[in-house]
Amino acid sequence: xxxxxxxxxxxxxxxxxxxxxxxxxxxxxxxxxxxxxxxxxxxxxxxxxxxxxxxxxxxxxxxxxxxxxxxxxxxxxxxxxxxxxxxxxxxxxxxxxxxxxxxxxxxxxxxxxxxxxxxxxxxxxxxxxxxxxxxxxxxxxxxxxxxxxxxxxxxxxxxxxxxxxxxxxxxxxxxxxxxxxxxxxxx
Numbered sequence: 001x002x003x004x005x006x007x008x009x010x011x012x013x014x015x016x017x018x019x020x021x022x023x024x025x026x027x028x029x030x031x032x033x034x035x036x037x038x039x040x041x042x043x044x045x046x047x048x049x050x051x052x053x054x055x056x057x058x059x060x061x062x063x064x065x066x067x068x069x070x071x072x073x074x075x076x077x078x079x080x081x082x083x084x085x086x087x088x089x090x091x092x093x094x095x096x097x098x099x100x101x102x103x104x105x106x107x108x109x110x111x112x113x114x115x116x117x118x119x120x121x122x123x124x125x126x127x128x129x130x131x132x133x134x135x136x137x138x139x140x141x142x143x144x145x146x147x148x149x150x151x152x153x154x155x156x157x158x159x160x161x162x163x164x165x166x167x168x169x170x171x172x173x174x175x176x177x178x179x180x181x182x183x184x185x186x187x
Contacts, residue, residue: 008035010167014128014183016092019043020083022076022115023097023132024050024059030069041092044068049079049097077114084122093119094179096132098143110136110144116154125159131180132169148180155182 011019011032019041021029033046049072050056056073063069072079076097084091098110112131119127131151136143155162162182169177 007032007169008039010169010179011036011092011094012039012041013167014092014130014181015041015043016090016128017042017044018087018089018091019046019094020080020087020091021046021048021094021096022080022111023095024048024055024071025096026055027059027062029094029096030059030063030066030071034066034069043092045070047072047083049074049076049083051075051097075111077111077118080115081118081121084118087122087124090124090126090128092128092130094130094132098133098136110146112143112146112151113154116151116158120154120158126184127158128184129155129158129162129182130167131155131182134166134178134180137180151180155180158182159184161185 019033030046030048033043037043046069048059050059051074053073056071059071063071072083095112095115097115119129134148137146137148137151152164155164161184163185165181166178167181169179
């Protein structure tokens, strides 16, 4: 497995004491958050939500020695809200839950809008939100028919003062590996 060293560099730019990821997959986001801590990010707790039972179990084993990593089994449309109930300060939230080609047994729908709604319902409105796979929302149909402008509208509904930018994901300087970033404007 590739350890996303470059993504760690990205994450260190969005420090909070809590990191939440939807879509554990093979654990790349967790590895990146742990390495970002070495670089100064300060993620005291790292949560990751995974819908696939085998990937969840693999991640639990892989990160069992990391006491600050909490892997949660289930659908992010439900579990993100439950995780947020335990959060009492701004978090860095990395939204990356979606089906992968050839893995449509759960749903071909991307849960991004439900995840954004869970964040909107949370009492804290200054989370830093990172939406992975920006390229998947750019074409006419978008992932599950969702376009980037819809995501941005939902982000602004959470906090109208969010500054919306893009940053690189796992592979630096590759336009088909960008993330959408919503961060409260600093003066």
